[in-house]
Amino acid sequence: MSSNPMQNNVRPSKKMTSITHHIAVQISLAKAKVYLKTDLLLFILLNAGWVYMKELEVIGNFDFLGRNRSFYSETGHIGELCYRVFSTDGKMLMSVDFFTVFFRITVFVAILFAMQMIGLLLSLPVVFGKARRTLRPIREIAEKADELNRLAFSEDKFRLIEDAIENADPEGTINFNDRDLLGIEQAVNHLIERLQDSYRQQARFVNDASHELRTPIAVIRGYADMLERWGRTDEKVLDESILAISNEVENMNRLVEQLLFLARGDSGKTVLQKENILLNELMKEIYEESFMIDEEHPYKFRDASELITIEADRTLLKQAVRILVDNAAKYTNKNDEIILGVGRTDDDRPYMMVQDTGIGMTQNDVEHMFERFYRADEARSFQGTGLGLSIAKWIVDRHGGHFEVVSRTELGTRIMIVLS
Structure with missing residues (x-):
């Protein structure tokens, strides 16, 4: 059974669009939960603040532990709900209407939450756009992978790739002269360019290291020859040669340590202990x-x-x-x-x-x-x-x-x- 090419082309985009919608909805739900928790906390604080200010107004001070408090309605109807404060000996210090302020605070917080939800709904396109931009690289990778999956290479194309690589100029680039293989051609040429740069850097590093080591080796050899010829009988030549050889060995040791540090670093063996x-x-x-x-x-x-x-x-x-x-x-x-x-x-x-x-x-x-x-x-x-x-x-x-x-x-x- 043959597949529809158009369906194959749109499948990755449809999947990524579905994921984008899902992420946007999850972000919006998370914001809604934050709004709900914040508004509930605001509701509690507003009621507590009214209670505090009312006691200061009626009684003259606020004593959290030294008084008893209750909410009471004589008829049991919430519209007649009162806030009462008693002293520790049972004396009523205050009885004021509570339902009115409770109702107003409830309406205020409800309106605030509704406005937040409206703002959240209006911002959905923006959230969706951000999610889509964030997932754009993944969408492109998915589309490229799907394109490679649908690309049917014939035996001729495989032979074309093989011949081009075998006959490639080490200092040049590869050209398949085939539109279907353009992506592979660019990737291979990029890899070749990186390999060439790495080889040139390595060759330069080895040449420079050899040049830097050649001088101290030549100095050591020269003083060794002096020791062999005159060092046994001339104490001045002996001291001068020993000192010079010691200095050059120290320089070589420093150079080799630095080369080893860079070599270990380039190979990834030097790990930072942060x-x-x-x-x-x-x-x-x-x-x-x-x-x-x-x-x-x-x-x-x-x-x-x-x-x-x-x-x-x-x-x-x-x-x-x-x-x-x-x-x-x-x-x-x-x-x-x-x-x-x-x-x-x-x-x-x-x-x-x-x-x-x-x-x-x-x-x-x-x-x-x-x-x-x-x-x-x-x-x-x-x-x-x-x-x-x-x-x-x-x-x-x-x-x-x-x-x-x-x-x-x-x-x-x-x-x-x-x-x-």
Whole structure:
């Protein structure tokens, strides 16, 4: 039995429309329940308020525990309902009509609830529209899935896909030249583009790492040759070689640790251990440590006017800030000031700041400063691997934050880590 193509085309839309109606009705019912509970509470509060004000008016004060109260009708008719108050010895202190105010409060709350229901009914199209916009991506996915389900591939189309993939240019794209396969063609080309980008990044990373490791290895080899030739007899050459080899090994160890950190991060093996931390306290701790470690620069701390609490990995976030502080100390002249700060931006986002008066950077250097192994020309005379800022960016990215950098050559640099 054959199916009607038109029915197949509208089936997902009909299902999604039904779901949209259901969601809109559920939202409206939830609002109606909230209105009902709120109005009942208002009804009780209005009656209680009238009772309180009436006792103040007639008796002169209100004593909740020291009096007995009752609602009474001599004929049993609700229209003659009275509110009575007695002292603890049985003396009647007040007897006033209650039905009139009860009736008025009831009518007022009923009218309010009716107006709320009318407003709710009038807002149904708006609620339905919001639900439809929210479900639009799901509707599109359902329609695409239904379209793929109804698409009958012939053997020729399968062979066309197979031949195009087998004969594809590694540096190019795939073209099936078939309208029915346009969606698959775009998806495959997008995948190829991502694979090519990943391969280029990996190749660049390996080449840069090899280049950075080549220099210390060459230095170690050179001093090893010196030791072999003259180190046994020349004590000066021996001491110089041992010191140089030790320094290069330390540099290589630092480089390898940074490479491993980035490799673990890229592979998803570094998991953030988030907790609630006080940002002021973290920055004050980094400031005090910098003040003790670095005796060549005066440090200043600018605290926020409030306590700022965020959810973050304390260890990794501290590592990111320490990288910025170490760079500031490295590129700032002796006795020049370095400022650490914490606060909130104009749009109320928390930030941590490191500001120096060092050599600064050009705009081009700022645009590339977080790339792996990138080092500005002015910075090449200073010792470093070019990976520190890449690690800091990885950490900040995983916290959903970003950097704001202002730098001028010969004036200094201000870097802010802005968090969400």
